[in-house]
Amino acid sequence: MLVLREEVTHYKRVTQTARKQRTNGTWAGNMLGLAAAKSQGISDVGTVSQYRHLVELGVPSDERPFRLAERTFYRLLSRDEDSKLLFEFEKAGKGNEELASWARDFLREGAAAALAHAGHVDDPRVRGAAHRIASGVSGFLRSELSEKPLIRKGSRTILHPGAYPPTLFSVAIIAYMPNLRRERAGFVERLGHFLSQPMTKRTWVVALGRKTVKPTFHFLGDPLRADSAGNPKDLPFALHWIELLARMGALNESPTAVRILGRLLRDCDDDGVWSPKNLRGFPKSPSKLADFAFPLECDEKDADSRRVDVTFRLALIAKLAGWELEFV
Known part of the structure; x- marks a missing residue:
């Protein structure tokens, strides 16, 4: 320790x-x-x-x-x-x-x-x-x-x-x-x-x-935004918000959160690692609301580092949501 x-x-x-x-x-x-x-x-x-x-x-x-x-x-x-x-x-x-x-x-x-x-x-x-x-x-x-x-x-x-x-x-x-x-x-x-x-x-x-x-932190409803394919407009904030919903037991209440989470999970490979196609840069947050939580990995230029933060956050959300995780 x-x-x-x-x-x-x-x-x-x-x-x-x-x-x-x-x-x-x-x-x-x-x-x-x-x-x-x-x-x-x-x-x-x-x-x-x-x-x-x-x-x-x-x-x-x-x-x-x-x-x-x-x-x-x-x-x-x-x-x-x-x-x-x-x-x-x-x-x-x-x-x-x-x-x-x-x-x-x-x-x-x-x-x-x-x-x-x-x-x-x-x-x-x-x-x-x-x-x-x-x-x-x-x-x-x-x-x-x-x-x-x-x-x-x-x-x-x-x-x-x-x-x-x-x-x-x-x-x-x-x-x-x-x-x-x-x-x-x-x-x-x-x-x-x-x-x-x-x-x-x-x-x-x-x-x-x-x-x-300006009401930067105030919400009058669902703050998540996603395109028709479920890709979030602000990935770092979406991950943080979905984590909060999972902690509250309110994840399934939000259709947008469920859609975004489904999209992110579909982008995971057979080992459970988030591996979307054409990931050339590190996901940035337009709002900066969750920059304190993302990224945690230092080397933003390394391809694996781009995946590790999202993979970690998805695993945490899964655990908080009570899903059964299978380790291969």
Whole structure:
């Protein structure tokens, strides 16, 4: 085990990620950034994604990068009102209490998702935050707003101020917390049904005072997209989303997920290795929503490396779905 630990902690991607962490436990001084965005003052991928990347790489939970980041995550869960804890939303939140309040809640979702992903599912702080978030989403799903969550305001389509739709973070929290799913079985069933519905094609924003926020992480239905043959438009995100659905026991609720999974499995060879025809480049993610989980393999130029991440993820999904695996 010591040898394995040594290999993991010295893996190239692990050391590269750890070196970027600041002494305050954050990466690039922001929480939710998916990539550099000068307009938002974001210089690189944020803390939640970098932390979750280390989780995916199998870094032991007691390593220093985790300990540093978790101090900030737990401060967020404690509802600390320090304006510095707004991170990338601090500037926009000045003089806009509506945006600041929304940002604090949203950052707590990101922090709770990261901690749940890392296995801190029995920590009372994580459980408390998870139940509050689940209650908010559950209230939305039970309300009439779940059917008509969007309204017009001037020339824009905005999310109804009273709507609290699921996000990638809230879904991840439910997926990684089996006890929470058992305690809220009815809610999980409603959530799975909601996420199987076609998502609106209308462009909309979240209006917060005089500011608007693009709903990058918010979902008003099924976020998966695929062509007529079942090929996903965003393979890394599709794999992550299907994994979350499998963890929730909601995989069969989503026709798109089933179709994409069927396509990916048909592209596997007799040994179960994902081997699609004409795979010349490494699959990229337009949304970058799941870049923390894909790829995990370093050598993107090697043909075998292009296959290993997808093959691993398909095997994990199969195991989570309860399928019987045959090893040849």
